[in-house]
Amino acid sequence: MAPDARLSVREIHWGLIPDMTGTQLLPGLVGRDHAKELTFTGRVLSGTEAVALGLATRTADDPRTAALALAHEIATRSPDAIRAAKRLLDRAGTVALAEGLAAEQQEIGALIGTPNQSEAVRAGLEHRTPAYTDPVGGSTP
Structure with a gap:
């Protein structure tokens, strides 16, 4: 602003x-x-x-x-992780804490080991820009 x-x-x-x-x-x-x-x-x-x-x-x-x-910076992150974080943050404060924490565990469990999560780790270890795939929005920068 x-x-x-x-x-x-x-x-x-x-x-x-x-x-x-x-x-x-x-x-x-x-x-x-x-x-x-x-x-x-x-x-x-x-x-x-x-x-x-x-x-x-x-x-x-x-x-x-x-x-x-x-x-642009957000677009360079894993689209799967961005969507999961958005879902969780949008619910924060509107559901009981236990429900929010359970949803958090479910989301992270769904992310671990996915192609985009693995790509994030590989790219970090190789000091390169990740090349994510996004079936919803196409490839990401």
Whole structure:
């Protein structure tokens, strides 16, 4: 996000409340107290403050270039591991801890010994870029 970006929960200015999960997800991102303050006031915050509150990951002078570099970096990782991690992280905090830990063990058990996991290890030992296969999205860089 650009440091000088401007964000706001504007609905209060129109006599409304946030919708589209705004009231349900915002407290988990910024904390209940900040969510209330932003929702009740409609205050404008900068990109820098958005990062400090947890609404964005980081600022960059050229956010598009930074986002594309991050996407490229993620695309160089095992697509199987990325999908498994996404599934687990999306569930975190929404299921009981025991259920999340069991899902984690199931996912890692499904990954160990797969062609892409083996390729990650071989490439690391050989100091080269992994060549993953992805039946869903084709070959990866």
